[in-house]
Amino acid sequence: MAALNIKKGSTSHSAYDLRDFHSDVESSHTLAVLVDNEAGVLARVIGLFSGRGYNIDSLTVAEVDHKGHRSRITIVTRGTMAVIDQIKAQLGRIVPVHEVHDLTLEGQSVERELALFKVAAIGEKRVESLRLADIFRANVVDSTLESFVFEITGTPEKIDAFAELMRPLGLIDVARTGVAALSRGV
């Protein structure tokens, strides 16, 4: 989006928005979208992102209120402030969407992702993988004489770091859930 030249200081006329809208700096935002769990709702959300050319870095979805048929979609996306605002506004006008929260802007939040790592190794590498797993508080959930499956929970950065360390030790497969996030406090 091309920036518009507005006189410096003129944003003070604004009733709502005093952030630098013209910044070309992209940042990552975690959005929590509460939706009616009805047929096609995920397709609507995903279709919005592909149709309007937005990025999805991570997406998780599950029903969180079985009685009310409400699902929570957690999306990690990336863009300039203007694009992020547009994404939130576009999400907000999808009919089955009840709430859109930008966890990156709305105070502090916790983000967690779960991953499973399959490491095939014998000898010293096998022992080293166990040691590293211990440091990262990963659990062994499956074991053969030549392999382990580790379960690790943490921020995406922690999981990336674990993957980097496991790769030379014989990492052959990874499954990640994507980010689940909640705001801190009440």
Added chain:
Amino acid sequence: MSRQMTGAEMVVQALRDQGVDTIFGYPGGAVLPIYDAIFQQNDIRHILVRHEQAAVHMAEGYARSTGKPGCVLVTSGPGATNAVTGLTDALLDSIPLVVFSGQVPTFMIGTDGFQEADTVGITRPCTKHNWLVKDTDKLAEVIHQGFHVATSGRPGPVLIDIPKDVQFATGTYTGPKTARVDHYQPKLKGDIDAITKLVELMETAERPVFYTGGGVINSGPAACQLMCEMIDATGFPVTSTLMGLGAYPASGKNWLGMLGMHGLYEANLAMHGCDLMINLGARFDDRITGRVADFSPNSTKVHVDIDASSINKVVTVNLPIIGDIGHVLEDALRIWKSRGRKVNKAGLAKWWAQIQEWQAVNCLAYTNSDTVIKPQYALQRLQALTEGRDRYITTEVGQHQMWAAQFLGFEAPNRWMTSGGLGTMGYGFPASIGVQVAHPDALVINVAGEASWLMNMQEMGTATQFRTPVKQFILNNERLGMVRQWQQLLHGERYSHSWSESLPDFVKLAESFGWKGIRCSDPAELDAKIIEMLEYDGPVLFDCLVEKHENCFPMIPSGKPHNEMLLAADAEAFASGATLV
């Protein structure tokens, strides 16, 4: 008031309860139960079209000219896919529609059954919302929700896909009052602090301009009236997008004419030079802004819109106000009056003096001819000969559409139906039938180009069958005029496939459907023949043979800012280098 009935009967009952009097449609296997229910009642009139795309455009014409939602009934598979262009058109122009499509029985969904298509999947991005109803007990509620969603907030099309077994099965009918309309309740009132700020800006602005759009018309006649009151009371100039024409009367003293790519010189320069832009229900479309980086560089921009996603989408504004135009204007007027009706009189006087200089340029000037009908002249005569009549105009898409917007004056809202956002050739003819169905005694004219008109010409049969006396005023240049114009100006005069080869004899074509056909090629005969068209009680196909190589000016080549617009005189001097999209 719940009672037992079949799904098909529910559709008819729900339409009745929603106050629907007309539905446009085409039968087929998957909607036969609904057609059977329609056969057994007299409350709802069914208009049988010749192609489903036209049914949707007719419903758009009906909706745009009445302010009520338009209703459509199509069958599964090809019936639904044919409706897609109309749905997309209605989505982009925010027209409220409720479209019903038949679907294969629920147990066959996913088997690639005969005339099966993933209708909700296909129409998801081109509707405001859609539903596949798998349970007859939920059908009535979904239909009432559909009407609510289509008409609330920013209006738009919805689609309800009904499998055939759901139409046959019996269930409990729920009336509109007891149906849940969910959480979907768009905010109507604007933030009062923001509205007060708008009033403050209005009090001091030296060079203000109102930039109004289709949202004002969607907000309703009361909103249009409030807007006119505010414009006349403040004395601010007003320009409008293509979609907003008629909200402020063309004869009003503050009217600058349409803005944008083919807008008036004074309107575009006022937008470029203003210090306060008040956008009411318009969306900074690329046909309006030209090069965004140079769009109105020195103005404070206020944007009133009911759709939060319209704010800051293309142009960053200083003061967003999210709410219904009518509500916001009511508050703004009240606050402005209570603060003493202040405006910057000295600034405004200078501003109007500047605008009058721009108006003196006479940007719509063209060279008339004694031997060949100029399209602009044809429209000027149409305007002159219909002035004072309550007249409804529809258009197709292209040069004729822009000329109609420039040369016809609209005095009231809901009198101008055109495909703005999607630019759908083939829109105007069916839309004119839809308008005529809604207003049987009104004068309804479709200003068309011959190429657009041919795209939905099959609807001649519909017009004959339902006795809609629509007037088709075709400016026939035997060219795709707008395409030809761009090829001339930007593609080295290589006229790739932009001529209309093998055209029909329009007069004979008209007669073959029981219409009146009129042909005119002589400027001296034009008035008499237009009067003949207007006086004829029945549909008329008017083949107006016009100058073949006329270009539409003014023009802002896209990628250029407002102050670099081309007038007819500049055209020859125009150096290529702009990108047209």
